Amino acid sequence: MHRLSRLFLLFSFIGTAPVFAQQTAIYTNDLTEYNKAVSLYKDKQYQAAQIIFEKVKAENSNKNSDIEADCAYYIANCAIRLNQANADQMMESFVEDYPTSTKQNQAYIEVAHYYFEQGKYPQSLKWFDKVDEGSLSDSDRERYNFQKGYTFFTAGKKKEAANYFNQVLNSKEYGSQAKYYLGFMAYESDDYTKATKLFDEVSGEEKYQEKMSYFQADMNFKLGKFDKAIELGKAAMAKSNALEKSELNKIIGESYFNLKKYDQAIPYLNEYKGKKGKWNNTDFYQLGYAYYKQNDYENAISQFNKIIDGQDFVAQNAYYHLGESYLKTDRKQQALNAFKNASEMAFDAKIQEDAYLNYAKLSYEIGNSYQSIPAVLNGFIEKYPNNPSRPEIETLLINSYITSKNYKEALTLLEKNKTANREAYQKVTFYRGLELYTDGNYQEALAMFKKSLAERSNAKFTARATFWKGETEYVLDSFKEAVLTYKQFLGESEAKNTPEYKNIYYNLGYAYFKLKDYDQAATNFQSYIPEAKDDKVRLNDAYLRLGDSHYVSAKYWPAMEAYNKAIEIKGIDADYAAYQKAISYGFVARNEKKIEELNSFIKNFPKSQLRDDALYELGNTYVAEKKTESAIQTYDKLIAEYRESSYTSKAILRQGLVYYNAEKDQLALGKLKKVVAEFPNTPEALEAVSTARLIYLDNGKVDEYATWVKTLDFVEVSDAELDNDTYGAAEKQYLQNNIKPAITALSGYVAKFPNGINSLKANFYLAQSYFADGLENNAIPNYEFVISKPRNEFTEQSLARLSQILLKKADYVKAAPVLKRLEAEADYPQNITFAQSNLMKSYYEQKDYANAVVYAEKVLANAKTDDKVKSDAQVIVARSAIKINDEAKAKTAYAKLQTIAKGELAAEALFYDAYFKNKDGKFEASNTAVQKLAKDYSGYKYFGAKGLVVMAKNFYGLKDSFQANYILESVLKNFKDYPDVIEEAQKELDIIKGEEAKRNSSIQN
DSSP: OOOOSSOOOOOOOOOOOOOOOOOOGGGGGGOHHHHHHHHHHHTTOHHHHHHHHHHHHHHTTTTOHHHHHHHHHHHHHHHHHTTOTTHHHHHHHHHHHOTTOTTHHHHHHHHHHHHHHTTOHHHHHHHHTTSOGGGOOHHHHHHHHHHHHHHHHHTTOHHHHHHHHHTTTTOTTTHHHHHHHHHHHHHHTTOHHHHHHHHHHHTTSHHHHHHHHHHHHHHHHHTTOHHHHHHHHHHHHTTOOHHHHHHHHHHHHHHHHHTTOHHHHHHHHHHOOOBTTBBOHHHHHHHHHHHHHTTOHHHHHHHHTTOOSOOSHHHHHHHHHHHHHHHHTTOHHHHHHHHHHHHTOOSSHHHHHHHHHHHHHHHHHHOOSSSOHHHHHHHHHHHOTTOTTHHHHHHHHHHHHHHTOOHHHHHHHHHHSGGGGHHHHHHHHHHHHHHHHHTTOHHHHHHHHHHHHHOOSOHHHHHHHHHHHHHHHHHTTOHHHHHHHHHHHHHSTTGGGSTTGGGHHHHHHHHHHHTTOHHHHHHHHHHHGGGOTTOHHHHHHHHHHHHHHHHHTTOHHHHHHHHHHHHHHTOTTHHHHHHHHHHHHHHTTOHHHHHHHHHHHHHHOTTOTTHHHHHHHHHHHHHHTTOHHHHHHHHHHHHHHOTTOTHHHHHHHHHHHHHHHTTOHHHHHHHHHHHHHHSTTSHHHHHHHHHHHHHHHHTTOHHHHHHHHTTOTTOOGGGHHHHHHHHHHHHHHHHTTOHHHHHHHHHHHHHHOTTOTTHHHHHHHHHHHHHHTTOHHHHHHHHHHHHHSSSOTTHHHHHHHHHHHHHHTTOHHHHHHHHHHHHHHOSSHHHHHHHHHHHHHHHHHTTOHHHHHHHHHHHHHOTTOOHHHHHHHHHHHHHHHHHTTOHHHHHHHHHHHHHHOOHHHHHHHHHHHHHHHHHTTOHHHHHHHHHHHHHHOTTOHHHHHHHHHHHHHHHHHTTOHHHHHHHHHHHHHHOTTOHHHHHHHHHHHHHHHHHHTTTBTTOOO
């Protein structure tokens, strides 16, 4: 209801002069000065009169008590009129000192009248209360009753005021004023019938008409007489001040609103200035609804969205129509928020139900960051089982399990009633399995694919689940199971119609390859090749693995043919194909061609990881062809260029053997001793010692040999036979894959022969056995023993396994130097990639962001890096840039990440896309990104919540306060598991409410 903000008061005073009793004749001669003072008093010369009265009073002290009393009376009256500090006390003293004075009651009433005329109503009431009403004359009584009634009125004591006003209703002088104030009090008490009657009785008097027209307009409005309210309001407008005009505009506008004449209501509602310059939620709603009914949805939105924090019928109505207005202007995300808000209020059940229906449909259509879409749809069905739209919502519910991609929550709902939606259950478990596979949770993914296969409602999804079950088994090293599953996939009726079919022979070929069934591997790779026209990467790899399969099967000419195809493609690993082709020539007795190809390889691939392999093979081939000089030179090149290569010790040993066979014993001994000195405790060192022994024996220098060999701590000549026997027994268990007996035997050997002839190999095999048995921590010291020795055949694998163990323990400090060595010393490209990618993660975890970025960029520069690792690298670059406030670099990195990422990383990249667009002031584009995040990645709640905060900022930037406020309130309510998000949301909400409270009186800041 409309309320008045101020009182409109009217008062007219009628002045009266004091009446003085005539002095008796007995005092005539004594009253000259007294009468002069009285005359001055009547002329309002109170200061002069007071001086004379004080003089006369002093002269008549104890002589003429009546004159003395009268003088005291006038002196006090003068003091009051002169506003002297002790005036009240002087009048009190007069009453106390002269109790028999005839002027005592007159004193009270005169003082009360005086204060009343001065507008000092509290002081006036104080003196009116002292008056003896019974001794008043009729004329004095009327004035007394009206003025005392008015003093009660100003004090807010309406009951007491009415009592006195009612006593002068028929007074000629005061009756109209009394009726006006009684009418006003009735108006304020919402007794419009009485107010109207009293106002009508004084309506003929012009001085009341101006003010009463406002009251009458307001009363008619409140009585629902809107046409009359409009008429009276317009009539009063011209004679009203600015504040009154504002109120009249509200009365007229709201009257038109209630008459559903919305076009006529709008200009008047717009002119309303609010209470103390602020509108409330009802004001915004009425103007917004008037625009809405005129189909002016933009203006409707601009009013409705100023209503924030509303919790009443008006707010629910406003939010519902705000949602409708957003829908009419194709702003579906905004509409979703408005309908959600209206659906959470129970003031109007019909509006609540319809709002929920719209909220559910929009959630399905555009996504929902607050709840899973299936939960929203299911919630509607449960709450409104008899709604006519239930069949439509049930259809959307089943589809939503798939389209929302919120498979985790969808699965929770479906598990409760999977029999009712078998096909949906089959699809959701399949997609959840893919999601888990993408995130690297392979065991959980496998369980999901098995669940999907248990429901065979849709043949196409049965085929797809079968394929991915095989993929998961493959990555879990269950290659036999993978082969069987891939074959089952080929037997499925819909297999050929799935996107997976194009790669089945490639994957099956790899599974056979891992099982070392190279003939079957080759058959499947060959079957894949004709189908791989559009996938150059897989085609190239298929040729390489086809070549490898033939190579291992000693089918060298077919192998070379396959390698040639890979070389022609000029793809990744062309160097590997060229190397393998060159080696193959050696196996078909074409050493000259092998030498030619190896020399070409060394020239054409100067940065290849296989270049040291090629030099070593070239040197060996020269030896085989008895081109010893070329062999020695090639070995020298390898030794000079690759000091850390595993082939370096072998090359030096080979040089020693070449010299030995050429009977150049001193040169041979020099090389052999070099091997022993620089690569002790390696198989090459042991062979070097054996060969050196033969040279010493041939030259009859047994003592010299014995002296030299005693300096070698890894050769225990006296225990050599026991050493070899002990080791041989342990190695046998290992090679037969008897893990536990192998651990017992190998650990016994290492304890007995810590520096034995076979200690290097024993420590490596023991570490491998511990690793295979799940005792990874036990393996650490054995791997550390291997890597502490000079570069050997086990170094690379030990570095890889040791770093793997340390990474699993999240011991990044210890893992980093091991990974650094692996990066520097690895021969296999995959180990280098592994080292670089994990160095990137280790540095990031240690908050060494600069080095994290260095390694991330190395990973990204590697053409062989797959998308999953590239995603990790891009996100490390991006996150590191965020940590050091390099937002420009982060923006670029997240943009690149968006093109390759899947799962949670894709959600993170999309969030930052929205974040940076908000920073650039591209609010609409930023909201589009958040909507995509909600629709496509709703399972990743953390980034969904952060996205909502960005969306709130966007809406506030777009001057949509409702959306901003509502979204932030929803974040605070729904995402308490993420304290950093809650903190940011609360901060933004405080800012918004602080600003909005400046214009909306309904908002509590």
